Amino acid sequence: MIFAKPIADNLQEYSQGSSAAIEESIVSNTLFLACLEKRKDIMDEFATVLEKKGFDEQNLISRVFFTFYLGCYYCYLTEQVTKGKSMMQMATRILEQLGCHGRLDYLRQHQKQLREQENLS
Numbered sequence: 001m002i003f004a005k006p007i008a009d010n011l012q013e014y015s016q017g018s019s020a021a022i023e024e025s026i027v028s029n030t031l032f033l034a035c036l037e038k039r040k041d042i043m044d045e046f047a048t049v050l051e052k053k054g055f056d057e058q059n060l061i062s063r064v065f066f067t068f069y070l071g072c073y074y075c076y077l078t079e080q081v082t083k084g085k086s087m088m089q090m091a092t093r094i095l096e097q098l099g100c101h102g103r104l105d106y107l108r109q110h111q112k113q114l115r116e117q118e119n120l121s
Contacts (some may be wrong), residue, residue, distance in 0.1 A: 092108075
């Protein structure tokens with residue numbers, strides 16, 4: 001695993017707390033690398049940490065949302081539909097807990113479009 005050490009280090013640093021700017025970078029980069037490496041264990045662990053921290057910084061929430069979205073889209077492009085759906089459900093769960101209803105609506109609309117495309121093929 002090329003990114004195994006940075007991911008583990010980032011997760012540990014994020015869990016222990018750091019400045020908002022550093023947290024945003026850690027979340028974005030780590031989740032993206034986890035998506036690319038198909039590391040569900042890290043995605044799950046990050047979801048748990050995010051839920052425990054209960055932060056509400058809009059920029060960070062936005063970055064988390066789009067990182068998950070990118071990971072989900074990547075999984076669909078590589079035809080790993082089950083994995084993509086799992087990640088979308090994880091993103092939905094976090095967004096529900098953080099009260100991001102506008103982003104949830106957008107995510108659900110995207111999921112609907114993907115289902116329609118899936119049914120056409």
